[in-house]
Amino acid sequence: MRLFFVTAALLLAACGSGKTPEISVENGWARATVAGQNTAAAYLTIINRGSAEDQLIEVSVPRAKQARIHASSMDGGVMRMRDLAGGLVIPAGATVELAPNRTHVMLSELAAPLRSGEEFPATLRFAKAGMKQLTIKVEQASAR
């Protein structure tokens, strides 16, 4: 039954514009934090194997009160961190890495520090591909 719907959806998509994004998310990780430090960054890889661009609109992580898509950027030796207004574009055929010193998911108001070895779920919402689930693995702060 489910297969039928998936096939039907794929057929419908194929009959439409003929261009669809095909999004997968992987390699979710974050550094461990200590008490008092109630923010953290989560990193992950987004792959679009489809033929249309998509956009990461929102991330939700029950482990933190807030999750925002942030860009770190160097400006004359100064590191600035800002909300990515309008989401993050994932071009067709592209692999976009959310990695240290660049784009990341900023977790704030953590209820408890992130402990090395812990895992927690994250839900990513894409404009076209919809919801994608990902596991974030917490690593030692000095791991990489």
Added chain:
Amino acid sequence: MTLKRIRMSLWLLVALAVAGMAILLFRQPGEFAPSGQSVAIGGPLSLTDSKGLPFSSAKIAGKPYAIFFGFTHCPDVCPTTLARLARLRRQIGRGDDSFAIVFVTVDPERDGPREVGRYTELFNTPVIGLTGTPAQIDKVKKLFGVFSAKVEQPGAEYSVDHTAATFLFGPDGKFVATIAPDENDAAALAKLRRITG
């Protein structure tokens, strides 16, 4: 026609001059420092350590050190920088004494000795965490040419924009180089070897 051409050339010169000044103004501190020569970056530290005790440069005299300015609520570049310094120190393979890693908060409002202490323990290697009064922090920022500014974020705690370079000092206490966050590990390691000998 010729007059027009001369005028255009003059404007081009003005544009070049402005661009040149912009580069001078916005370059990272230390980028122009010739190797091995002392420049006016750094100076005596008079701060507070993670136990709440006074910290002065005398504590690290005769030892090379890497000093980084950040804040404990910084989720990305600060832990990334400290983790890399810890990793590269392991890679140099001469123990924790080969150079000291010093972290100074630019957010003394939120980061007291306890916060700074807990934060520096994250990296499984000795890191000297320092804070101070806002006046002390301002003074040390001036000495190192470090910029920082609070940034309010809608619906969230404030963030801080800050100079993200790591400053390297030799055993003689003289400034040697900076490491930028966007430099690769090989370049960073080569610079660290200049202070560890």
